[in-house]
Structures are given as C-alpha cells and as structure tokens.
Amino acid sequence: MAEKKKTWKEIPIGGKIIEAGNAEKYNTGSWRTFRPEKNEKKCINCLFCWIYCPDSSIKVEDGKMIGFDYEHCKGCGICAAICPVKCIDMKKEVK
Amino acid sequence: MAMIEIRWHGRGGQGAKTASQFLGEAALDTGKYIQSFPEYGPERAGAPMKAFNRISEEPIYIHSSVTNPEIVVVIDPTLVIAIDVIGGLGDDGVLLVNTDKSPEDIRKATGFKKGKVGTVDATKIALETLKLPMPNMPMLGALLKVNSLVTIDQLSERVRGKFLKKIGEEKTNANLEGIKRAYNEVKIG
Amino acid sequence: MSKKIPLTGDQAVAYAMKQIEPDVVAAYPITPQTEIVMNFSSYVANGQISTELIPVESEHSAMSACVGAAAAGARTMTATSANGLALMWEIVYIAASTRLPIVMPVVNRALSGPINIHCDHSDTMGCRDSGWIQIYCENAQEVYENTILAIRIAEHKKILLPVMVCQDGFITSHAVEGVELFDDKKVKDFIGEYKIDNPLLDVDNPVTYGPLDLQDYYFEHKRQQGEAMKNALTVIPDVSKDFEKTFGTKYDFIEEYKLNDAEIAIVALSSTAGTVKFVVDELRAKGIKAGLLRPRIFRPFPKEKITKALKNIKAVAILDRSESFSAEGGPLYTDIKAALYDSGVKPLVSNYIYGLGGRDIFPADINKVYADLQDVVKAGKVKTALNYLGSRE
Incomplete structure (x- = not known):
C-alpha cells in the first residue's frame, strides 16, 4: 500500500469524505497472518460467523455461508471461535 | 447647535431610561443625531441609576458615559441629597429636579450656585393624571421648557407612538397630559 | 436613503438577521446578547420569517446544532457573548475546520472571572486562533451592515469560513442610536441564495462530515484553512466593493x-x-x-x-x-x-x-x-x- 498521498490542494475541504463507501477500497485483507478456511462438510449455515464478523467479511448468498471476503478479512479469528460446529480453521497465511 | 449632553438620575423602575430614550427618539425624528443609553449596573428596582442622552446636528462619535452634561434631570427627589447630582455640571448648566421644593431650596441643598435650576412636582402631576407615581414623562415636559430640543408636539407624537399599543388610549393621554402640565408648571429660578 | 430609526446595537443585529432570514438559528440567550435572541424570536413567533429557530439548552448545543444545520445545507446563524462563547469553544473550532460559513454576532463581554457582564474583548480575543473571521464594529449602524456583509464573506467559495461580527457589550449593544435600514429585497438580493457543495441532505450524493483525520491528512486540512484565511485578504475587498455599490457604505480592513x-x-x-x-x-x-x-x-x-x-x-x-x-x-x-x-x-x-x-x-x-x-x-x-x-x- 505505498499509495502516494494527496496534497492539500487535491483533497476536499473541511475533512469531508465526498465519495460514498470508499472505505471498501481500503484493503485490510493485507493485515492477515492467519486466514479462515471452512470445512464445507461440517458447516450448518447457522450464520453465527456472519453476525459476529467485525469486518463484514463473511459472504452469504441465499441464506448460505459461501466463503470469506479476503480483501477485507483481517484474520481476527472471531468466526472460528464462535462457530458452534468448529468448521472454520485458522491457517497460517502464506504470502 | 453644538452637542447637548444630558444626564438623568433616577431609581431603578422610575423610567429614567425610558424618558431618555423617548427624548432621543423624538430628536431623531427631527433629523438629529442621537444617543440614548443607561448606565447598566446590577439592575435593581430602587437603586440609584443614571441614563444619558447626546443630541447633535453632527454625527456623534464619542461612546463614553456623560461626565460634563449641559442638563441634569433628577427624577427622584431623594437623590438630590443622596448623591452628587451636580458633578460635572457646568456654570451655565441646568439642574432640573422633581420636587415640591423651590429652585432656591434646591440650590441650597445641592450647592449649585450658577446656571439655572428648575423644579416641578412631577410625582404629584403623575398621581393626578396617570394615577401612578411615575414622574418620568412629566420630567420630559419640564425639560423641554428649559431647552427646546424638540417641541412638545414632536415629543407627544413619539410618546403616543410608543405607548398607544402598549398601555391604551386613556393612559397614553394621561401621560401626554402629564407632560404638558409639567411644561407649564415648572418653576425656573 | 431611508429614514433613520432608533435602535440599540442588539436590535440592529436582530433586524439584520430578520432580513437575512437564515434557514436555521440555534441560540441560547446570554447578557448582553439577550436582546438579539429575544427580538429575533419574536420575528419568528409572529410569523414574519420562516427561520427554524432552535432554542437549545446551552451554547455548546447552540454551536453543535449550527454545525449540523450548516453541514445539512442550511444558511445558519447564532449569537453569543463571553461565557456563552467559552462554553461553545470546542464546537467553535469544529465549525471553522469543517468549513461551515456560520455567521455569529458576538456582543463582547468580559470573560469570567471574576464574574462581570460588561464590555471587554477577552471573549473574542481568546478565540482569535479558532479559524473564524473576526469583524469589530464601532456603532449600531456598522454592526447592522456588517452582519449582512458577513454572510457574503463567509459563504464565498474561496473562503468558506465562519464569521464573528463583534460589537461592544452595553456600550453599543444597549445604546439607542439612529440606524438607517436597508430595503428587505435589496438585502435578499445581495446575500443571494445559500448553496454549498456536498450538503449532508443531498441523499443522492451521500457524504461524510467530521471523520477521524490523523497524521496523514489533518495537517493538509489545516493548511487549507490557512489558505482560506489568506484568500479572505484578497476576496473581502471584492465583496466589500459589491456592498458599497449596493448599499453605499465603503468598508475596508x-x-x-x-x-x-x-x-x-x-x-x-x-x-x-x-x-x-x-x-x-x-x-x-x-x-x-x-x-x-x-x-x-x-x-x-x-x-x-x-x-x-x-x-x-x-x-x-x-x-x-x-x-x-x-x-x-x-x-x-x-x-x-x-x-x-x-x-x-x-x-x-x-x-x-x-x-x-x-x-x-x-x-x-x-x-x-x-x-x-x-x-x-x-x-x-x-x-x-x-x-x-x-x-x-
């Protein structure tokens, strides 16, 4: 993330953020040292992980947990800790 | 006309500020430059207070309180001996007092030797006309007798404009009557 | 030239505010500013203007409400004195750094303590580094005219800073002088319509006001504020010239x-x-x-x-x-x-x-x-x- 920062002439005045939702561009996925991985067979789609994830990084479709948003998942491990059937493992990140 | 400075002495609640304001406003109506302002302290009914006027043909720059008035108006008789009402009043100044005493008595009481002294029983006039002990409007009438800053009619028009909606026709007329009576009854000596 | 009417400095400010008719006024009364809020409130209560008047519970709330309203896209005013200004201190800085063109008449009064209600400049001089433009007025006429002028200065695209219009407590705020008032329409035309970029209430273009701003960008935002103050030095003469053309009075720094x-x-x-x-x-x-x-x-x-x-x-x-x-x-x-x-x-x-x-x-x-x-x-x-x-x- 060696992005060149803007000068005072290039940013909106007053500390305003005028581009809605631009936090999405912040790739917090790069912070991970452990990554969550799911054992498809064990998952019961209770969605506890979706509720507890502090970074909204659990992907859900049609009421089913379908995976992780690795762009934003920081690897905190809360999903793995909260999972009632222990279907999420925290694996060492390989970079 | 050079700038005229007036100092009003009254007690909180007697209407010295209102009198100074009405005079200023009436003079403004005639195209003069004016200031009207009280000396604000802790505002307490009955406490001695002062109000001031400046009236001039030229723009008024000065923003201090008045220390060397041409005219001093004392609305409350007891103030004559309670405080130094003639402080800064020049030898050709005018001292105007609401009292049942004579100008000579006032000269003796205040030690004001030169200039003019005017006396009028404004409280009595107010009680007879307005049925209230509010001597401020009669004192305005007496003031116009010693210095025709504005005419009685100009003042009356301003007073009518200020009072009519607030206190009604009857009381407004009583005030105007009080102004006229004091104008006619003031004794100059 | 219209006729002069007798007004105190406070009444003159309230009348200017009536003619400006801001979208929002949030204010808390304090001596010797009280007459401004009192008179302005009666204009609102009598239905003479349609300003949204917010009678808040403190000056901290007054300035907070003003910041919210101004960010929402409303022309916003308030007024205060001394300890009231001190109580809004935190938000005074936020108004300036968020670049909200709020205009605030301040009736100068000694800052406690010892407690005192009379004039000195300790209140506004204390916040001379807050990022607000400060105008000091000599008499009731000037404070009336400058309250109107301040709107155009604050809202100028090259400035966008809040403005304090200061007058001396009691000395001019409570003294009656003859004041010549401008025609309502002329005032409305002079100040124009209030339009700022990125108002919060523009729901089609959502924006964030007041996010955390740390080592990476805070300095640049302060740099912008400094630049806006420099711009004010060149822009105020233009606005003043326009004022002179419209109303006749020439104002310089x-x-x-x-x-x-x-x-x-x-x-x-x-x-x-x-x-x-x-x-x-x-x-x-x-x-x-x-x-x-x-x-x-x-x-x-x-x-x-x-x-x-x-x-x-x-x-x-x-x-x-x-x-x-x-x-x-x-x-x-x-x-x-x-x-x-x-x-x-x-x-x-x-x-x-x-x-x-x-x-x-x-x-x-x-x-x-x-x-x-x-x-x-x-x-x-x-x-x-x-x-x-x-x-x-």
Whole structure:
C-alpha cells in the first residue's frame, strides 16, 4: 500500500469524505497472518460467523455461508471461535 | 447647535431610561443625531441609576458615559441629597429636579450656585393624571421648557407612538397630559 | 436613503438577521446578547420569517446544532457573548475546520472571572486562533451592515469560513442610536441564495462530515484553512466593493481617521475608536497632529494595510481591551508589533490595556495617551511599553 498521498490542494475541504463507501477500497485483507478456511462438510449455515464478523467479511448468498471476503478479512479469528460446529480453521497465511 | 449632553438620575423602575430614550427618539425624528443609553449596573428596582442622552446636528462619535452634561434631570427627589447630582455640571448648566421644593431650596441643598435650576412636582402631576407615581414623562415636559430640543408636539407624537399599543388610549393621554402640565408648571429660578 | 430609526446595537443585529432570514438559528440567550435572541424570536413567533429557530439548552448545543444545520445545507446563524462563547469553544473550532460559513454576532463581554457582564474583548480575543473571521464594529449602524456583509464573506467559495461580527457589550449593544435600514429585497438580493457543495441532505450524493483525520491528512486540512484565511485578504475587498455599490457604505480592513499627516496615533477597536475620533478632533483644533487607526477586521490580520497606515507615524499607542497575560501586552499590540518587524516601518510603539470589565474610557483617558505619545516623540524612545489605562495604581 505505498499509495502516494494527496496534497492539500487535491483533497476536499473541511475533512469531508465526498465519495460514498470508499472505505471498501481500503484493503485490510493485507493485515492477515492467519486466514479462515471452512470445512464445507461440517458447516450448518447457522450464520453465527456472519453476525459476529467485525469486518463484514463473511459472504452469504441465499441464506448460505459461501466463503470469506479476503480483501477485507483481517484474520481476527472471531468466526472460528464462535462457530458452534468448529468448521472454520485458522491457517497460517502464506504470502 | 453644538452637542447637548444630558444626564438623568433616577431609581431603578422610575423610567429614567425610558424618558431618555423617548427624548432621543423624538430628536431623531427631527433629523438629529442621537444617543440614548443607561448606565447598566446590577439592575435593581430602587437603586440609584443614571441614563444619558447626546443630541447633535453632527454625527456623534464619542461612546463614553456623560461626565460634563449641559442638563441634569433628577427624577427622584431623594437623590438630590443622596448623591452628587451636580458633578460635572457646568456654570451655565441646568439642574432640573422633581420636587415640591423651590429652585432656591434646591440650590441650597445641592450647592449649585450658577446656571439655572428648575423644579416641578412631577410625582404629584403623575398621581393626578396617570394615577401612578411615575414622574418620568412629566420630567420630559419640564425639560423641554428649559431647552427646546424638540417641541412638545414632536415629543407627544413619539410618546403616543410608543405607548398607544402598549398601555391604551386613556393612559397614553394621561401621560401626554402629564407632560404638558409639567411644561407649564415648572418653576425656573 | 431611508429614514433613520432608533435602535440599540442588539436590535440592529436582530433586524439584520430578520432580513437575512437564515434557514436555521440555534441560540441560547446570554447578557448582553439577550436582546438579539429575544427580538429575533419574536420575528419568528409572529410569523414574519420562516427561520427554524432552535432554542437549545446551552451554547455548546447552540454551536453543535449550527454545525449540523450548516453541514445539512442550511444558511445558519447564532449569537453569543463571553461565557456563552467559552462554553461553545470546542464546537467553535469544529465549525471553522469543517468549513461551515456560520455567521455569529458576538456582543463582547468580559470573560469570567471574576464574574462581570460588561464590555471587554477577552471573549473574542481568546478565540482569535479558532479559524473564524473576526469583524469589530464601532456603532449600531456598522454592526447592522456588517452582519449582512458577513454572510457574503463567509459563504464565498474561496473562503468558506465562519464569521464573528463583534460589537461592544452595553456600550453599543444597549445604546439607542439612529440606524438607517436597508430595503428587505435589496438585502435578499445581495446575500443571494445559500448553496454549498456536498450538503449532508443531498441523499443522492451521500457524504461524510467530521471523520477521524490523523497524521496523514489533518495537517493538509489545516493548511487549507490557512489558505482560506489568506484568500479572505484578497476576496473581502471584492465583496466589500459589491456592498458599497449596493448599499453605499465603503468598508475596508481598517479605518484611518486623520492619519494622513498625523505624527502621533492611537490604534483602537470598536466603540472606543469613536471616542478617540472625538478627542482627535479636539486635538486637531489645537494644532496637534493626532490620528486614529481602527482595524475593522482582526482575523485575517491585515498586516499590509496596518503597516502602510502607520508608515509616517512617529509614535503609536495600541489600545487593547483585553489582557493576553503573556506579560508582553495585549493581542492587538503583539500582532501589530510583529507585523512592523519586517516591514521597515519602525514607529515608537506602546501598549495600553484599558476598559476591562466595562471600565469606562473617557476622552480624558485618551487625552492622556496622546500626551504620553507627545512625550515619547520628544524623548525619542518609549519609557513604558506596557501601560494600564484607567486602572487604579
């Protein structure tokens, strides 16, 4: 993330953020040292992980947990800790 | 006309500020430059207070309180001996007092030797006309007798404009009557 | 020219606010500003204007509500004095740094303690570094006109900073003077419609106001604020020219009174400058070359104008109606002295702290200062730089 920062002439005045939702561009996925991985067979789609994830990084479709948003998942491990059937493992990140 | 400075002495609640304001406003109506302002302290009914006027043909720059008035108006008789009402009043100044005493008595009481002294029983006039002990409007009438800053009619028009909606026709007329009576009854000596 | 009507300084401000008819006013009454809020409230209550008046529970809330309203896209005003200003302090800075063009008449009053309700400039001088533009007015007419002028200054695209329009508590706020009022429509046309970029209520283009701003960008936002203040130095003359064309009154950063050929001069703000003019006239009649310099706008600080005006003056006394407690003199004094440092203009400068807590300043006091200045010229040096005028020694 060696992005060149803007000068005072290039940013909106007053500390305003005028581009809605631009936090999405912040790739917090790069912070991970452990990554969550799911054992498809064990998952019961209770969605506890979706509720507890502090970074909204659990992907859900049609009421089913379908995976992780690795762009934003920081690897905190809360999903793995909260999972009632222990279907999420925290694996060492390989970079 | 050079700038005229007036100092009003009254007690909180007697209407010295209102009198100074009405005079200023009436003079403004005639195209003069004016200031009207009280000396604000802790505002307490009955406490001695002062109000001031400046009236001039030229723009008024000065923003201090008045220390060397041409005219001093004392609305409350007891103030004559309670405080130094003639402080800064020049030898050709005018001292105007609401009292049942004579100008000579006032000269003796205040030690004001030169200039003019005017006396009028404004409280009595107010009680007879307005049925209230509010001597401020009669004192305005007496003031116009010693210095025709504005005419009685100009003042009356301003007073009518200020009072009519607030206190009604009857009381407004009583005030105007009080102004006229004091104008006619003031004794100059 | 319309007829003059009798108004106090506070009533004149309230009337200007009525004519401006802001979208939102959030205010809390405090002596000696109370009459502004009182009169303005009655205009709203009587249905004469459609401003949303928010009677808040404190000044902290007043300025907070103003920040919210201004960010939402509303033309917003408030008014305060002394301890009220102190209570809104935190949000005063936020209004400026969020670049919200709020206009706030301030009726100058001594900041407690000891508690006092009368005039000095300790309240607004205390927040001279808050990022607000500050205008100091001499009389009721000027405070009326500058409240209107301030709207255009605050909302100018190159400025977008809040403005304080200051007048002296009781001395002008509660004194009745003749004030000439402008036509409603002329005022409306002059101030125009309020439009800012990125209002919060534009739901089709959502924006965030007031996010955390740390080491990476905070400095750049402050740099922008500094630039806006610099812009104000070049933009205010344009807006003032437009004001003069519309209403007839010419306003500059400073007012010079008989300064052209003066040898000795006093620098003073607000109503005291009037009293100084009165004394200058008396001294001139005696052949003494006395003059006055009155800075009207203190923030941004009009350095060039001030140093140029003092170019040929031999001795200058700078009057401060507040103590900065630097032990080196008041805020007007230290700023002007700093401005003179690299200007090549080197008059003999002294400072007089005066009028604290409403202590009256009389022509006799001003005369004493001019007499001191004559001594300074004769001696060729300043004997006492820091003086207390009117304090019992």
